[in-house]
Amino acid sequence: MANTTNLFLCGVGGQGILLASEVISSACMKTGLDIKQSEVHGMAQRGGSVVAHLRFGAKVYSPLIEPGGADIVVSFELLEALRYLPYMNRNTRVIVNTQKILPAPVATGVETYPSDVIDQLSQRGITVFPLDAFAAAKAVGETRAVNMVLVGALSALLSFDEKIFLEVISERIPEKVREKNIAAFLKGKEALQDILMSSKQTRI
């Protein structure tokens, strides 16, 4: 469906992708859009590669994004952005957390971590927004808030009201770490806005 936005999240089990997709979906719902959010639980979560499909618009049927169909990809880990290349097209915009989490074959020294992930995407004409979400999360004093940094960065590409995101985060995140997660969100948003300013990209 042409009026549906396809948002693809990928990363590594344990990075908080499920919570991030819930926050985004809730924000879509509060904006008055139909939404379908698909994820996989169980074995895949044990340090494996994890994805979530989010589709929102006036009326959404399929819960899955088709190959080549992603409008925006948010990769929570550097290498994972490249793994899901078949979901992208030349107009896809990709937010990449430059943090590296070594997959088992690399950690055990059997294979090497590619050094040119961003280049490989750019060479294909894909717009890439690299940012160090781990450093940003560390700066606000909560390394587990990498997911909210990336939700914040994503929000800079969407035309949703910022208040809605902040409302959802306040509802979803326990009080103890709420402020730090909101700070992480704002830091992510600011980081992406800075990239947009410098490259004169516009909102979709």
Place this chain on the structure above:
Amino acid sequence: MKNKHNIGDNVLLSGNEAIARGAFEAGVKVASAYPGTPSTEILENLCTYEGIYAEWAPNEKVALEVALGASFAGARALATMKHVGLNVAADPLFTAAYTGVKGGLVIVTADDPEMHSSQNEQDNRNYAYAAKVPMLEPSDASEAKEFLKIAFRISEEFDTPVLLRTTTRVAHVKGMVRIGITENSSATLGIEKMPEKFVMLPAHARKRRVELEKRMVRMQGFAETFPENRVEWGDKQKGFVTSGVSYLYVKEAFPEASVLKLGMAYPFPDRMIKDFALEVKDLFIVEELDPFIEDHVRALGITCRGKELIPTMGELNAHIVRRSITGKAAADLFAPVLIPLRPPNLCAGCPHRGIFHAISKLKVFVAGDIGCYTLAALKPLSSMDSCVCMGASIGTAFGMEKALGREAIGKIVAVIGDSTFMHSGITGLINVVYNRGFSTVIILDNRTTGMTGHQPNPSTGVTLCGQEGAAVDIEALCRAIGVQHVITIDPHQHESAEKILRQEIERPEPSVIITKAPCALLPEVRKKKNKKLYTVQEKTCTGCRSCLKIGCPAIEWVPLTPEEAEQMGYKKTQKGHSSINPVMCIGCGQCVPLCKFKAIVIAGEDNG
């Protein structure tokens, strides 16, 4: 009311959360289940509603029997399970079709096309046919809630258990769900003796058998007018018959086409299918896995196309449906890039890693089982040699022994988790004792059901909704069965574990080794204060890679060029050194004895 949704609200729920809400709205009194992806969250969510008794049973057969008993007492009752769980519960299911119900009885089967987290890809629509039980098949969360309520009404009206089938892309997809009002069972609670209905002696069962056939005829009639079997007319060049999530893929791929959506997967509305087929030029059947609808449509003498175009394996999506029907591939797709795989792995600090490292040194055949520890089959631990179904480890190990005789002593071990042992390992162990086996059984007791997301089980002594229950003592249980040699050890201490393993596998008698240490993800481990984390003393590391053998995700290999090696004070020939990621290490210490150069030390004490 612990759950704060208001009637009329639109909320974002997963299929599983919606089924839990549907159970509440349907007035369910009793719900029982064994956790299994993708069904687990249904019962977990039921705890947020008041007035429902919800429990984890030791296995799916018990869960269905509990639900059936509640139905006999006049309550609406729910049993939920993953697809393979219904194999375990098939025994009560087939005869519950004969007894019928008093209070409504619904069984949710959550199938896993694509095997995201399963050992097989069976299509449980076949159970509806085989057990002669009606089955509803929702396509999204909103339907999942409504269909569950309808299932209870059908169950009571037709005196039958009803199956509700979801798949991963229904169970774990969130969508908009409208909160509805609650209703009540048409049955009255109480004890009522009806031996001809509830006691399935052959004489009674033969009468119920006749009732069952009459019921199926009435159900077929019902299917013809059931509003959730519906035609959406569009362009009549193409007509699709479909059900479940496949319906959404058809709507996405062919929004203009005519569609017959079967909300009831079984029995079929024959008249409706025939009428639809007459109206459309080309008839296509789109369904995941087996040609369940297609075979029936063909048996009606209708020409159609289905599995000759649509894959019989894996899950579908709109892209596959479009490509299969039109024969045209989408243009200009990026080809995948060859990069290192990221397989799932045992977590840093996982107690299973220590014991599997010890097992790997024994060079034995490891008859494995279902749980996180099945990941020990992967490199570098590579220490599992079979894994079939819940509880199979002990039976298969014993069978190998009986085939090989005394030659098998010291060559085979069975490995099973605590929750899996409770599920269906106990009977296997009884068989070992009873039939004079000499199996060595390792019970991995990590104090939780790990893979499905940390559910308590009978050996943990905590119930589904968090109350303190009575804990089953695994060691005492094994002794009571008649195992003479039972020993409990700490799996993190893999050197001493290895010694004990070597001793026990040589015993010509049954032997049980319980490895007891909590899962690394449990709050009691994660929130432990003053944890001592480890680090690699770089100047001492020789790059021998011994510490990499256990595959801990916290231990990383840092490759070095000859120049870098020289700069760090190593020989030019040293290819790299190990490093421990401080963010991931939880201080289990399993890696320490692996380094014979004593390069792994407690962080902060490495300045020697």
